[in-house]
Amino acid sequence: MRIGPAAMKTETTVDKDLLSANAAKPDDQELVRSVQGGDLAAYDELVRRYQVRIYATLYHMTSNHEDANDLAQESFIKAFHAIKSFKGESSFFTWLYRIAVNKTINFLKQRKNRIYLSLNDLDLNAENDPDLVAFVSEKNPRRDMSLTELQEKLNAAIQRLSEDHRLVVTLHDIQGLSHEEIGKIMDCNVGTVRSRLFYARQQLQAFLSDYLK
Amino acid sequence: MNRDREEFESLRKLLAWKRWEQPPPAFFRDFPGQLRGRLETAREVESPVSWWQRLVQEWELKPILVGAYSVGIGGLLLAGIGLSEAVGNRPMETQLRDNNLGNLALVLGASTETDLRPFTLSSASSAASTLNPVLPETPPADFLFNGSHLMVQPAAFKVGH
Numbered sequence: 001m002r003i004g005p006a007a008m009k010t011e012t013t014v015d016k017d018l019l020s021a022n023a024a025k026p027d028d029q030e031l032v033r034s035v036q037g038g039d040l041a042a043y044d045e046l047v048r049r050y051q052v053r054i055y056a057t058l059y060h061m062t063s064n065h066e067d068a069n070d071l072a073q074e075s076f077i078k079a080f081h082a083i084k085s086f087k088g089e090s091s092f093f094t095w096l097y098r099i100a101v102n103k104t105i106n107f108l109k110q111r112k113n114r115i116y117l118s119l120n121d122l123d124l125n126a127e128n129d130p131d132l133v134a135f136v137s138e139k140n141p142r143r144d145m146s147l148t149e150l151q152e153k154l155n156a157a158i159q160r161l162s163e164d165h166r167l168v169v170t171l172h173d174i175q176g177l178s179h180e181e182i183g184k185i186m187d188c189n190v191g192t193v194r195s196r197l198f199y200a201r202q203q204l205q206a207f208l209s210d211y212l213k
Numbered sequence: 214m215n216r217d218r219e220e221f222e223s224l225r226k227l228l229a230w231k232r233w234e235q236p237p238p239a240f241f242r243d244f245p246g247q248l249r250g251r252l253e254t255a256r257e258v259e260s261p262v263s264w265w266q267r268l269v270q271e272w273e274l275k276p277i278l279v280g281a282y283s284v285g286i287g288g289l290l291l292a293g294i295g296l297s298e299a300v301g302n303r304p305m306e307t308q309l310r311d312n313n314l315g316n317l318a319l320v321l322g323a324s325t326e327t328d329l330r331p332f333t334l335s336s337a338s339s340a341a342s343t344l345n346p347v348l349p350e351t352p353p354a355d356f357l358f359n360g361s362h363l364m365v366q367p368a369a370f371k372v373g374h
Contacts (some may be wrong), residue, residue, distance in 0.1 A: 040249065040252065043252075044245050044249060047244070047245045047248055048245055051241055051244050051245065052241060055236065055240075055241075055244075059234070059236070060231060065236055068236075069236075069240075069244075072244070073244075073247065073248055073251060076248050077248070077251060077252060077255065080252055119234060120235055120236050120237075129230070129233065151230075151234070154227055154230070169228065173225060173228040173229070174228055174229070174231050174232060201221065201224060204228075205221070208224065208227065211223075211227070212223040212227070
């Protein structure tokens with residue numbers, strides 16, 4: 001699963017370095033059982049495991065750091081209060097994602113037409129990304145356009161999509177989840193996910209046509 | 214068709230670029246702590262701790278303070294007991310004088326030396342007063358129910374005449 005290069009790098013390093021230690025770490029189910037028994041420390045561990053992915057999804061959905069932070073906290077709090085009703089029919093990760101996504105879609109519906117971008121800074125390593133360097137130098141019609149301006153254009157275009165289409169693009173094209181995983185999270189079949197993704201990409205290509213030619 | 218594919222590829226790269234957007238460096242380090250704080254606050258609101266429980270929790274962390282409080286309260290208690298015993302052993306007159314009750318007796322026309330003393334039947338006869346409604350040991354000669362001076366009129370009823 002892809003998240004952010006920096007986070008991904010960190011997770012990969014951690015996975016390699018602590019491979020043996022990870023084997024002894026409790027899995028999600030064990031941690032969930034501990035939390036159901038009132039163990040707050042076990043919930044801390046679950047939060048550490050999923051905070052990066054949850055935050056990233058909410059950030060890409062809102063294009064606003066503060067909103068993403070609030071929504072991520074509220075999602076984790078809601079999950080904590082509802083964890084006694086978690087029966088383990090799906091993975092904890094899918095269940096948590098569903099809570100966060102529903103909360104965010106409700107928030108976005110209330111926030112409609114009051115979009116305020118509060119973008120995170122680009123990771124310093126972005127300048128070393130060959131794909132990005134090539135894109136900026138070849139595709140950008142205005143070579144003097146800064147990375148920040150391009151970032152704003154991209155986020156503004158994503159915000160013009162409907163909540164469902166934005167979510168599909170976020171989960172698939174940015175975070176790298178499979179169609180099946182997205183179907184479980186959005187509670188719809190794979191065909192619906194594919195068609196939404198196709199339509200969302202068409203929309204984005206139209207919004208960003210000046211930068212893609 | 215090729216152009217569409219090329220544009221799609223460009224879009225994919227552009228979207229992948231969003232992964233470089235990162236929150237402030239300490240964000241993920243602080244996030245679990247902030248969340249923990251909110252969860253604990255929510256717990257307290259759901260099941261508020263009584264003042265007594267809060268006091269006990271507070272004291273559990275400060276044994277020296279608890280010891281000092283205990284010694285202080287114990288000392289006060291002992292001093293109180295000692296004082297009450299010392300006051301209880303003194304004569305009534307001294308107590309009354311100390312408590313300014315003697316002034317009250319003067320206002321009522323009584324002598325603090327005699328009238329406010331604890332009564333006995335022998336002392337009551339010599340110090341009869343409205344403040345000391347105690348009967349003397351022998352009733353006075355003109356006492357209402359004294360047998361020798363009591364005049365009794367016999368009464369009889371005859372039926373038919």
